Amino acid sequence: MIRVVLTAAINPQSNYRLFLTDPDERARQYGTALRKWCAWADGVADARIAFVENSGADVEELIRQHIGDKPSHLDVISAPRPPQYAIERGKGASESMMLDLFAREFTNDPDDTLWIKSTGRLFVRNLSDILPEERPANLVMARIALDLNHVDARLYGASAGAWREVFTGMGDEVDEKDDFRVEHVLARRVCRAVGEGIPLVRFEGQPVVDGISGTWKGRKYGGVKSYAKRKVAGVVDYALRDKLRNKHY
Structure with missing residues (x-):
């Protein structure tokens, strides 16, 4: 089984490093993405x-x-509003608390169930194409920077058993005002898991994402600029996963 978890805050509590704050616009984007995920x-x-x-x-509405x-x-999981200390640490801390609740809600999922997290306002058009058909029962799945300091927090995953061990309790480590974001916490957790x-x-390729960034004003995924970047990155990505897989950097 594959379970995709979408995180959402229609009325965001923290505006730090967040430009998209209008609840109506956020709700529209969440609804559009959710419709696409359900069709998928x-x-x-x-x-x-x-x-x-x-x-x-009102998620039902x-x-x-x-x-x-x-x-x-x-x-649908209605999570409690995050406590003040989590709000002060930034949206990554609040999101991590939602994911902890998600993990508790599905404790009956077998350990080899694949859990994939996506930002709730975004849709990954080619997810089925970039998920490896053959994968170990216990794994973490992420797009990590070459310096191992940053993971793409829009899309990552793990087997349920590994998730419970690796990706829970991250909120206490996030402190965005100190520029230590959830992407950095994820990188540490992934490296620890490998160790x-x-x-x-x-992932077997670059994700094709529909939507816009809520953090970076003007960054639209799926546009011409994004397409050009993805094509160039795709060549590098393929080389790193294929002929350069065992080269040291």
Whole structure:
């Protein structure tokens, strides 16, 4: 089974490093992405979607407006508002708390269930294409920088057993005002997992993302500029995963 978890804060509590703060616009983007994710899950055997929201917004109404009847493969989790200390640490801390709740909600998922996290306002058009068909039962899956200091927090995953061990409790380590974001915490956790014998499995290509950045004003995913960057990065990505796989840097 594949379970994709989407994190959402329709009424964001922290505005630090966040330019997209309008609740109506955020709700529209969450609804659009959720509709696409549910359509994706319709075509993938044994796929489920979990939508976790932490601002008290009416998610059922969001579903009615953008999808209609709630699909059977969609689970909605209403998370409590984050405590003040988490808000002060930045949105990555609050998101990490949502993911901890997600992990507790699905304790019955077998350890080899693949859990994939995506930012809730974004949709990854080619997720099915970049997930490796053959993968170990215990793994972490991430796009990590060459200096091992930064992981793409928009899209990462792990087997459920590894997730419970590696990706829980990250919120206390995030401090965005000190420029230590969740991307940095993820990198440390991934490196620690590899050191403990949990294999790092790469996505088999660059993700094709629909949506816009909520952090960086004007950054639109899926546009011409993004396409050009992805094509160039894809060549490098392929080389690193293929002929240069065992080269030292």
